[in-house]
Amino acid sequence: MDILLSVLDSPITKWVVLIFLLVMPLASLLTWAERRQSAMMQDRLGPNRANIGPIKLMGILHFVADALKMIGKEDYVPPGAHRALFALAPILAIVPVFIAFIIIPFGPTIYPHSLFEVINAYELRNAIETEALSAHGAFQDAINLQIYEVEYGLLFYFAVLTLANYGATIAGWASYNKWALLGGLRASSQMMSYEVSMGLSLVAVFIAMGTLEPGAMVGWQGPNPMNWGWAIGLHAGWPVPIGVVAFVVFFTAAIAETKRPPFDMPEGESEIVGYFVEYSGLRWGIFFLAEFVEIVFIAAVITTVFFGGFHVPFLYEDGFRFAGWVLYLPHIVVVLLQVLAFGLKVVFFCWLQLAIRWTLPRFRPDQLMRLGWMRLLPIALINTMVAALIAIWW
Amino acid sequence: MAKQHAEPQTPPHSRAEVVSVSEANPKVRTIRVARPAREESSFLPATLKGLAITVKHFFKNVTTKADIETISYPEEKPPYPARHRGLHRLMKREDDTVRCVACMCCPTVCPADCITIIPAETDDDGVEKYPAVFEIDELRCVVCGLCVEACPCDAIRMDSGLHAPAVEERQDGIITKDEMLALGGRSIAVQGGISEEWRQDQPQNPRDEFPHDREGAPYGRPAKTWRNQS
Ligand code: SF4
Numbered sequence: 001m002d003i004l005l006s007v008l009d010s011p012i013t014k015w016v017v018l019i020f021l022l023v024m025p026l027a028s029l030l031t032w033a034e035r036r037q038s039a040m041m042q043d044r045l046g047p048n049r050a051n052i053g054p055i056k057l058m059g060i061l062h063f064v065a066d067a068l069k070m071i072g073k074e075d076y077v078p079p080g081a082h083r084a085l086f087a088l089a090p091i092l093a094i095v096p097v098f099i100a101f102i103i104i105p106f107g108p109t110i111y112p113h114s115l116f117e118v119i120n121a122y123e124l125r126n127a128i129e130t131e132a133l134s135a136h137g138a139f140q141d142a143i144n145l146q147i148y149e150v151e152y153g154l155l156f157y158f159a160v161l162t163l164a165n166y167g168a169t170i171a172g173w174a175s176y177n178k179w180a181l182l183g184g185l186r187a188s189s190q191m192m193s194y195e196v197s198m199g200l201s202l203v204a205v206f207i208a209m210g211t212l213e214p215g216a217m218v219g220w221q222g223p224n225p226m227n228w229g230w231a232i233g234l235h236a237g238w239p240v241p242i243g244v245v246a247f248v249v250f251f252t253a254a255i256a257e258t259k260r261p262p263f264d265m266p267e268g269e270s271e272i273v274g275y276f277v278e279y280s281g282l283r284w285g286i287f288f289l290a291e292f293v294e295i296v297f298i299a300a301v302i303t304t305v306f307f308g309g310f311h312v313p314f315l316y317e318d319g320f321r322f323a324g325w326v327l328y329l330p331h332i333v334v335v336l337l338q339v340l341a342f343g344l345k346v347v348f349f350c351w352l353q354l355a356i357r358w359t360l361p362r363f364r365p366d367q368l369m370r371l372g373w374m375r376l377l378p379i380a381l382i383n384t385m386v387a388a389l390i391a392i393w394w
Numbered sequence: 395m396a397k398q399h400a401e402p403q404t405p406p407h408s409r410a411e412v413v414s415v416s417e418a419n420p421k422v423r424t425i426r427v428a429r430p431a432r433e434e435s436s437f438l439p440a441t442l443k444g445l446a447i448t449v450k451h452f453f454k455n456v457t458t459k460a461d462i463e464t465i466s467y468p469e470e471k472p473p474y475p476a477r478h479r480g481l482h483r484l485m486k487r488e489d490d491t492v493r494c495v496a497c498m499c500c501p502t503v504c505p506a507d508c509i510t511i512i513p514a515e516t517d518d519d520g521v522e523k524y525p526a527v528f529e530i531d532e533l534r535c536v537v538c539g540l541c542v543e544a545c546p547c548d549a550i551r552m553d554s555g556l557h558a559p560a561v562e563e564r565q566d567g568i569i570t571k572d573e574m575l576a577l578g579g580r581s582i583a584v585q586g587g588i589s590e591e592w593r594q595d596q597p598q599n600p601r602d603e604f605p606h607d608r609e610g611a612p613y614g615r616p617a618k619t620w621r622n623q624s
């Protein structure tokens with residue numbers, strides 16, 4: 001039993017569960033959802049034919065067909081390319097995103113000894129406050145559904161995701177192709193410009209919540225939707241909608257960061273020669289998948305920071321409480337509902353990103369830079385300063 | 395005469411104001427471009443407006459597929475217009491022999507020279523000739539319909555409503571007499587003094603036999619309308 005618990009509590013297990021049960025399925029489904037959703041938005045049917053015998057599943061199997069196709073393609077390395085870096089670039093594009101997922105709390109803390117009981121919220125809070133969690137029989141061996149809990153949580157995310165930037169630039173350089181190199185430089189200039197606003201937009205939220213640690217942020221937000229990150233500044237006493245502004249700026253910058261339309265000047269698969277023009281087959285597929293994993297990741301960050309993470313509205317540790325009305329639920333039901341809520345929120349924000357991608361036409365590079373440096377950055381800065389001033393004087 | 399240049403026109407929708415026009419070449423103009431208004435340049439209202447439209451379509455199509463006009467082709471087929479020219483067929487007499495009298499009108503008129511008829515004699519005095527071989531190379535046929543026009547006795551028609559099938563070998567593209575007879579039906583033209591009643595037995599429109607060929611579906615009808623019909 002102890003061994004089982006320690007295996008379940010190990011970061012590797014959690015990472016495998018998170019990546020292989022949530023992220024990878026979602027990312028591969030997104031490759032299909034993107035085409036099908038865009039079709040629905042444009043009054044078309046979209047890919048609905050891939051099948052294994054009579055099993056069609058509305059065309060979901062298209063991602064299997066795509067994978068098989070990519071595996072079957074020629075793995076071409078252009079002459080003159082830097083072979084080692086050429087091979088490294090796709091890995092550099094996808095691995096940082098997988099690593100960054102470790103800071104995301106994708107579910108609540110599980111107390112394996114009281115799975116089928118209603119948790120006593122009062123005792124739990126006492127135990128946490130007195131740091132006597134492991135001494136309390138019911139709360140021993142807690143499994144936290146967050147892989148890596150560090151003080152500097154979201155800074156870790158920014159630091160790691162900057163590495164993905166190198167993936168694009170190195171891909172362009174290693175291909176030994178001028179157009180790919182230019183594409184790689186476009187990608188890096190765009191990503192660097194938008195990382196600034198992306199980081200600064202969250203600083204206001206950090207100030208309000210007093211923490212950088214995603215798990216603590218989710219705890220700070222609690223199950224009441226009016227206390228979630230987006231609503232910072234909407235309560236009495238905080239006169240500026242800091243949360244909403246931060247959300248809009250972060251979301252815009254994050255879409256630019258994924259290099260997807262309307263900000264897809266670095267690649268623009270069909271029209272613009274981009275940084276992975278020399279890539280084919282599975283190597284190209286990795287870039288493609290990295291993009292979709294990034295979409296999932298950004299949806300997860302937005303969920304965590306602005307929309308209460310795994311919290312279901314009004315669902316506390318021991319059950320629903322709403323305006324004096326209480327419904328007690330056993331711990332395992334609460335846990336499952338919360339993990340499900342996290343998944344659904346992530347799916348929703350993935351959907352929203354695809355919807356935006358299929359709504360807007362591509363920006364011009366000058367519009368992109370203007371939007372990044374002249375609008376988002378000042379707005380993020382002002383938002384940060386307002387949050388700081390409020391935090392000092394209010 | 396020197397080429398006259400039209401006075402350069404500013405398109406009505408453009409916000410560019412023409413400041414001056416070069417005399418040497420009126421196409422060269424100085425314009426003052428109106429910058430986008432502030433609410434547009436922030437992109438946010440425009441994005442929300444666009445999202446409202448696309449998301450509306452998304453939910454409408456996901457729930458009802460109401461706006462989707464796509465035809466899932468092999469399962470759903472659009473009916474062809476009444477005068478669609480498809481695969482040839484040979485019409486039959488009342489005793490189910492071929493109506494064609496091998497008059498050679500159709501091979502003569504055929505611009506693609508793709509009809510091969512080898513006539514043979516018959517003992518029937520009223521007919522005298524019949525085609526022993528009647529083949530059309532559907533790969534060479536230009537689907538002009540002149541053979542149908544030329545036929546004096548309603549023996550060949552193109553109203554089968556079928557496409558020439560895809561083939562892997564060129565010789566498979568040749569349709570034979572038997573195949574065309576299999577597609578054929580009785581002509582409503584009365585021959586040899588057969589009585590009125592025989593004609594009454596026949597379907598009024600022989601094209602009714604062909605499933606995706608409906609009356610009153612001319613070109614350009616909105617797809618939704620005819621799909622709901624079927
Ligand atoms: S349709 Fe025209 S080309 Fe084809 S067989 Fe008849 S006459 Fe010849």
Ligand code: SF4
Nearest residue numbers: 494495497498500545
């Ligand atoms: S025109 Fe009519 S009757 Fe004459 S050969 Fe052709 S099909 Fe036969």
